[in-house]
């Protein structure tokens with residue numbers, strides 16, 4: 363009875379309701395009718411699961427926060443289906459992949475469709491716009507001839523570490539690690555004179571400037587129309603053009619220097635550098651100078667940051683885990699012959715625990731948690747959903763490497779899992795285990811993997827061999843502040 367009384371007894375309330383609801387319904391109806399029909403691509407994307415709470419203009423950006431790989435893992439667990447989730451990052455629609463099956467579909471079964479990097483071409487950095495422009499053959503050459511363990515061997519870096527050990531001085535690890543990865547890549551790219559006129563320093567500075575541009579907030583992604591307005595574009599691009607000009611000058615100088623070098627001055631196979639190889643195939647592949655320069659920038663960008671982050675995290679974990687450090691040190695000491703000044707590449711083969719420590723670091727702190735975005739080149743069905751051509755696809759490989767259904771105690775740093783008899787002894791990172799993809803998989807997989815691994819292992823082995831690492835006295839007992847000690851991993855761009 364009271365139910366009826368409540369509804370029939372208040373004509374005032376009923377008319378207020380009518381006054382509010384009626385116009386609101388009309389407005390919504392008009393908006394719906396006036397809205398442009400969804401494009402075919404949007405219709406297909408609308409079938410994918412997507413989190414609620416999407417806002418006008420910024421989409422789901424407010425749900426992503428400063429650690430996007432974690433926030434997006436949680437969103438995918440709650441709202442995703444079949445390892446797929448559609449998120450709107452400003453005006454960019456991205457399909458997030460977070461299951462080994464969907465990752466396999468993207469990077470193996472339909473590799474040829476999802477191998478584009480076309481989105482990058484919109485980028486403000488003029489050289490990086492050339493990324494992924496069908497130069498796959500070049501990466502094959504790079505992988506087989508240049509980015510190999512042999513190249514690492516040809517650059518001896520250890521004297522600085524040894525010098526510090528002999529003189530019992532402490533060293534700035536950040537600087538050492540940064541210089542090391544930069545120098546070794548500068549050497550592989552531009553040859554033995556890479557320190558001439560401070561080129562190595564300049565490479566380092568420019569790579570860092572690029573990182574800021576690439577990982578920074580991209581206004582055009584949120585407000586694409588703004589990017590079309592002349593003066594706004596000039597403002598947005600000013601810094602990128604400045605950095606680009608400096609890259610141009612440096613690379614032109616190096617390429618000219620290589621091109622004008624008489625054949626007698628060129629070294630044997632061991633001394634050939636990346637610029638030599640690119641120049642030797644320039645005609646065969648019809649490469650423009652811009653394309654050659656873009657490949658050189660990509661090598662620096664892809665190689666330096668990732669290696670630096672991986673090395674820094676190994677260092678952080680060893681200092682945080684004295685047990686692991688002691689076990690690693692014992693292994694290195696037992697393998698390097700007495701009286702030897704440094705650890706050599708050939709010693710690495712027997713260092714199983716060192717390899718497990720590096721693997722665990724690459725699982726626990728994946729340097730590129732979303733890889734580099736892939737873009738579909740045609741419509742393609744993945745796990746029952748049609749993903750239209752031109753869609754950005756991002757693999758959350760961090761989430762895959764932290765999945766408790768696959769990994770034993772994933773939140774613990776435990777190199778033993780990769781040792782013989784360990785729960786992940788058979789897992790490898792070469793693109794065949796889709797729960798462990800720090801280097802990606804398929805044709806877009808890291809071109810520098812065979813260069814990166816010996817480089818990282820050699821550096822760590824030498825540092826452990828010469829030093830007993832510990833925190834400086836003022837930090838002892840306080841542990842490492844991880845937010846300050848390491849940079850947050852790069853998020854989606």
Ligand code: HEM
Pocket residue numbers: 479494501509547660661664665666668669672729730733734735736800801802803805806807808809810811813814
């Ligand atoms: C620990 C070190 C490294 C890690 C974790 C790493 C990881 C990656 C990842 C995740 C990608 C993208 C894969 C994808 O999107 O599917 C990539 C691409 C690439 N990496 Fe590495 N990388 C490392 C070191 C290096 C080094 C030392 C070099 C070269 C000196 C290098 C050269 C490249 C190149 C050229 C690409 C671009 C390939 C393309 O766009 O097709 N990387 N790397």
